[in-house]
Amino acid sequence: MKPIIIVHGGAGDIPQNRVQGKLDGMRVAVTIGHEVLERGGSALEAVEAAVVSMELDENFNAGYGSVLNLRGEVEMEASIMCGKNLDVGAVTLIKDFLHPISIAHKVLTDSPHCLLGAEGAKLFALEKGFETVPPESLISENAKAALRKILKDGDYTKTEIGVADEGGVGTVGAVAIDADGHIAVATSTGGMSGKAVGRIGDTPQIGSGTYADDNVGGVSTTGHGETILKFCLAHSIINKMRDGTHADVATRNAVNEMTARLKNTAGAITLSKNGDVGIHFSSNRMSWAYIKDGSIFYGIEPGQVLVHKYSPDCK
Ligand code: ASP
Numbered sequence: 001m002k003p004i005i006i007v008h009g010g011a012g013d014i015p016q017n018r019v020q021g022k023l024d025g026m027r028v029a030v031t032i033g034h035e036v037l038e039r040g041g042s043a044l045e046a047v048e049a050a051v052v053s054m055e056l057d058e059n060f061n062a063g064y065g066s067v068l069n070l071r072g073e074v075e076m077e078a079s080i081m082c083g084k085n086l087d088v089g090a091v092t093l094i095k096d097f098l099h100p101i102s103i104a105h106k107v108l109t110d111s112p113h114c115l116l117g118a119e120g121a122k123l124f125a126l127e128k129g130f131e132t133v134p135p136e137s138l139i140s141e142n143a144k145a146a147l148r149k150i151l152k153d154g155d156y157t158k159t160e161i162g163v164a165d166e167g168g169v170g171t172v173g174a175v176a177i178d179a180d181g182h183i184a185v186a187t188s189t190g191g192m193s194g195k196a197v198g199r200i201g202d203t204p205q206i207g208s209g210t211y212a213d214d215n216v217g218g219v220s221t222t223g224h225g226e227t228i229l230k231f232c233l234a235h236s237i238i239n240k241m242r243d244g245t246h247a248d249v250a251t252r253n254a255v256n257e258m259t260a261r262l263k264n265t266a267g268a269i270t271l272s273k274n275g276d277v278g279i280h281f282s283s284n285r286m287s288w289a290y291i292k293d294g295s296i297f298y299g300i301e302p303g304q305v306l307v308h309k310y311s312p313d314c315k
Pocket of ligand 1: 010011012061170171189190191192201202203221222223224225226228
């Protein structure tokens with residue numbers, strides 16, 4: 001099997017001034033994940049490495065730069081899944097660690113449970129040697145500005161479920177297949193700007209934000225969380241591929257059916273078990289990238305496909 005990785009940097013009303021930073025961050029993340037696969041690393045290692053790079057990048061709503069809840073705090077969530085044996089690890093309501101995806105990966109490998117939240121997730125992370133960071137160190141100026149705007153507009157009924165606002169979306173995700181044909185998926189987010197304290201979205205919920213099955217493929221989603229989780233978007237795409245439907249068709253149809261039914265938007269990246277790529281979003285924009293045959297393919301606008309010659313310097 002020829003290894004492959006695809007990443008996304010979130011779907012939504014991404015303002016023009018965030019476009020270039022997201023495209024640059026996509027090329028870095030996909031290159032980092034690709035290098036792990038080239039070195040013979042596993043799909044799980046590759047998706048974690050790609051997501052870690054985006055958790056460090058302020059252009060994305062994950063790790064540092066995560067959006068804020070109504071109380072002005074970061075509360076992050078992440079999930080990771082292994083398509084070989086359907087093992088999963090997920091965390092939610094993480095406030096003082098830089099890399100929720102790495103804690104989720106530890107849940108996958110070292111816990112009898114699948115999803116840990118809040119204080120329990122913190123206790124688990126500390127037990128496994130993860131170091132805390134001051135919660136304020138995760139807050140960017142952009143995230144503060146986005147929350148200020150929501151509070152000023154005073155549209156609390158909307159903000160309780162979150163709104164797609166400036167800097168308000170930008171969950172990150174990665175799907176990879178390694179040389180052994182194993183599939184892994186990782187997704188990480190700060191959620192929705194102005195969300196209620198304690199709100200849990202789609203990202204840590206297996207079947208909504210993340211799904212991987214070596215027999216079919218892998219999917220990571222982004223967009224309006226309450227909508228994605230009602231539709232179990234990741235698993236809906238996987239189900240459509242079971243009869244051999246192409247990843248692109250399955251992704252497009254599931255996202256569009258979800259939007260038609262629930263009147264809200266999202267996007268997804270998909271790999272079939274054969275390495276076929278699916279990318280679709282009903283949101284205004286979604287950043288994505290993958291590497292194939294020595295080129296990085298990437299984009300952010302509907303229908304856009306940019307091509308950049310791959311070199312390790314891309315990161
Ligand atoms: N799906 C995420 C959430 O609702 C937001 C995003 O994808 O940007 O928590």
